[in-house]
Amino acid sequence: MADNFLITGSEKLASRKNFKLVGRTEKFEELCTILTRMESNSVIVSGPSGVGITTLALALQARKSDPDAPFDIVNKRLFWLDTDGLFGLGDNDAIVKQFKAIFATLNRTPDSVLIVEDTLDLIDALRNSGLMHIVNALTAMVKAKKTQVFLEVREADLTQVLKCHSDFRDHFTLMDLTEPVGAELEEIALHGARDLEESYEVRIDPAAVKAAIDMSSKYRSLDTGLTAAQPARTRTLLDRGMARYLLRAHSTPPLLAELEAELARLTESGSSSGDQEKAASVRAAIARHKAEFAEYQAKIKGYYAAQRDGEKSIAQMEAQLRGLEEEEKKRHLDDPAGKTSTGDGDFDLIARASGYATPEILKLRGDIARTQAAVDENRVKYKAVTKEINDRLLFTASMVIDEFSLISGIDASKLKQNDAVKLLNLHGSLKRRVFGQDAVLDHIDRAVKVWRRGRRTDRPLPFLFCGASGVGKTEVSKALAEALFDTDKALNRYDMGEFMEKNDVTKLIGAPPGYDGFAAGGEMTNSVRANPYQVMLWDEIEKAHPDIFNICLNILDDGRCRDNLGRKVEFGDVVMPMTTNIGADHALRVGTGPGDLSQDEAYELTIRDLKKAFRTEFLNRFEGRENIILFHKLNMDTIEKIVFREISRINAFYAAQSIDVRFPEAQLREFCDKIYSPEIGARGLPGRIKRIEAMIVEKTMADATFSGTLDIGFDATSRNFTSNWIAHDRKAA
Known part of the structure; x- marks a missing residue:
């Protein structure tokens, strides 16, 4: 009975055509090591949605067929639990009966491993059905070493899963699967792109894959619908872009837009003989492409109409055939008189009842076979024409960027600029948005360029912006977000007036175990884990509780911190401006009149006040105070x-x-x-x-x-x- 709700490893692998594990070598080896050891050899693998936990589990089955596979893995008998099918029964008694059969199968199968794809769904279903004792039974089997269990858990659900049984932490090994980066991510994404090429039958430029990685990594803080982890985000962006590209390419000639743009350019450039000749050539090419594409479209529509009519005809004939077969069966197998004749006519009846068909049925079967052959031949012709069109298509990086621009609302021209161009234009971008702070912008421009193009470290780029209210400290932070990350939505602002109490530190990195909100994590750490490319503004830093400064020192020193769940958060791509009104009085006294201060004098007095307000080690974290900046008052x-x-x-x-x-x-x-x-x-x-x-x-x-x-x-x-x-x-x- 358990066979209905236990999917064997070979069956699971057969459902994934051409499956291959790409990258993840270290993590896969770690998983195999856990499953082959004596103690705590069941595993809970957690990670963000789309990171590839299911792929890692399926790779265990695929590894068994490799010539060099260790027998420790080959001997494992993998079973996937069909949770949806089980609870689709809707009857608690039937569900319990099935679980008993499942446990019996696992118990009598040597080296069995049960894989649960969405553990929280299983736990919630058991809890809602009043069947949580099944978790106890499964855990007892793990403790008795009668089976092993592989639980897939989304990282946001990990705390809830661990809470459901006190023995999970003791008898399961926790394994965190993080997003792939760098060359490993590119390798996985290129492999996924080949699957999309086969599905869409259109080539993908490798540069398009790199562009998709860049877009989906750098801008994932935006509400783009690309909420899963890498590599799923990259694949989703490629998929969405290719779907839109094909809809356009299959409705108008692919090169028509380019040719028409070229014709418009030649028409505007003048009336020289050379331009006129080129324009005539382009017009001829446009006409040729339109005629050729119209011919393709006519063929495709004709094949489609023939396909549709053929399939409709087959459906009608099959219905007619079923009626004749039922009628024949009823007529020759039923003998109301209860008699059996022995004449030649009765021999024909007996022969038909034994499987021989009437001439009408034979003719209908022949008609169906001939129509099906015509439909199959028509399908081959249809695919040949569509392939001829698709072979001319190429999905490019520019198309990825255009698709992401539609999703995010960021202008495509900004997305197409590389980092070097953005840095080159940084000063001008800042000056267009911020007025009256030229010296400040010069300083910030130099600091950002050295941080991004000089000797890179894993630390964020910190600034301490001092000065009066309303002089542009916050506006500079917004301008930096827009200039570096193409939108001021990449700015995350934390008002330190909301972090004045000791327990407010939990808002940033998460509540400690046992406290409300522990599973949610911290506002700041969640933000950086979701989007490491951002400007993080700490507004009015002087109001923050001293414990906040301890976290800040750790981030500025090491470029990382850990949240309440122990997850490491990297800040190496974060710009961290902090603002303070300390020094405002001195900045307002800058002038040329009697009793006024020079800008340098105001700066020195501001540093003196900062030393009174903040610890020396904190001030030294701003590049040795190089990035402590006093804003001018506005004229x-x-x-x-x-x-x-x-x-x-x-x-x-x-x-x-x-x-x-x-x-x-x-x-x-x-x-x-x-x-x-x-x-x-x-x-x-x-x-x-x-x-x-x-x-x-x-x-x-x-x-x-x-x-x-x-x-x-x-x-x-x-x-x-x-x-x-x-x-x-x-x-x-």
């Missing part, structure tokens, strides 16, 4: 640039509604002069500008079809905006 020219940028953003957003905002320069300057305060910096300005947008929203809500110009003024007495709407002439428009 009026900078404030005017910020306000003008906000007005420009409003205009860009409402341009589709034909609404334009005008703010005369004199009025803008007066607004900045009256509203700006160095103590709060530019922080309050966007809120003021929102009032302008509120005027637009009110107007468009009252009249959804309105279009016009909003003239903004500023009343210095009331310190409020004035407004005047000028409607556009719709008739003229």
Whole structure:
């Protein structure tokens, strides 16, 4: 009975055509070692979804057929538990009966190993059915060394699985399967790409695989639907990209877009004889591709129609055949009179009842066979035409990037820039977003370039940004995220005002065992494990509890830390700016008047204050204080640039509604002069500008079809905006 819900290793392997374990040599050897030793030789393998635990289990069965396989592994009898089938019975008595049969099979089979693919699902099903005693029985068999068990567990579920039985930790060896990286990941991904090539019958450029690895590794913090671990993320991205590419390539000639773009370029470039000749050649190529593709499409549609009609005809004839066979069987096997005749006619009846067919049935079977042969021949022709089209296709790195751009919303032109180009353009990218801090941006630009292109270490890049509120400390962090990782969503901000108590450290690395939230892990460590490429902003670091600094020192020293579950978290690709308002008073006194400070004097006074607030070893972690940076206070020219940028953003957003905002320069300057305060910096300005947008929203809500110009003024007495709407002439428009 157990055979129904125990899948043998050979059956499992047969379901995976051309299975081969690629990479994972060390982990596979570790698994084999665990299974062949005397004590704690059952195993719980945990890892993120998609990391390849099931593949590792299946590799055990595949290894048995290798000529050099050790007999310790060859002797193992592997069984997979069909959990879904078991609990699909829906009857607890039947489920218990089946489990008893399963345990009996495992008990009488020497060197048996039971493999459970989703352990938490099994435990939840047993708990919901009131059958947790089955876990006790299975654990008792493991303790008695009557069988071995291989439990596959998602890392997020590990704590819940370990809680379900106190003996799991003593009699099972825990094995953590982490994501492959580097050459191993590339080797696995290339092997997976070959499977996709066979499935789609389209070639994949190896550069496309590398691009998929890069995209799915670097940007996995985004909500892209690529939530599994590597190598599954890379395969998913390739799969999605190829599906979209084929839909387009099979609906329009693959090279048509390129030829039309080339024709448009030649048409715009001028009317020289050379361009005209090239344009004529391109037009001819376009016409040729269109005609050729139309011919292919006509053939494919014809084959498809013939295929559909043939299959429909076969289905009708088979239904007719079944009716005739049933009728013949009933007519010749039933003898209501209970008599048996011995004439020649009765011999024919007996012969038919014994399996001989009537002429009508024989004819119908022949028709079905001939139609099926025609359908099979038609299918071969269909595949030949589609293969001829697909052989011309190549899935490239550019297509991977375009697909990821659609998924993530990041502009494809940014994704196509390599790191060297991004670093080359870093200073300009920062200056376009942050005004009035040129010296600060110069410093950050140099530090990032040395960190990324100089002698690499495993440590993050730390900064301590000092200065008054609203001078751009947070904005620089956002600009860094956008410049290095193509989106400011790569910024993770931690407000240290929320980490002022001793127990708040658990928010970062997770709660200790026995406390609520232990299984969830830490907010910071989970974030970096999910996405090691990020800018991690620790805002107002002076407010943090001293224990937070201990964690920070460990990260800045070693480039890693461990979370509450003991998992190592690497910070080698993280930029870690920290902000503080210490030094604000000194920065605000920088000037050229009597009693004012120079920038260097303000910096020295700030360092003095920092020494009072922080431990020396903490300050030394910022590249020997090289990356402790004092931001300047903003001058009026900078404030005017910020306000003008906000007005420009409003205009860009409402341009589709034909609404334009005008703010005369004199009025803008007066607004900045009256509203700006160095103590709060530019922080309050966007809120003021929102009032302008509120005027637009009110107007468009009252009249959804309105279009016009909003003239903004500023009343210095009331310190409020004035407004005047000028409607556009719709008739003229």
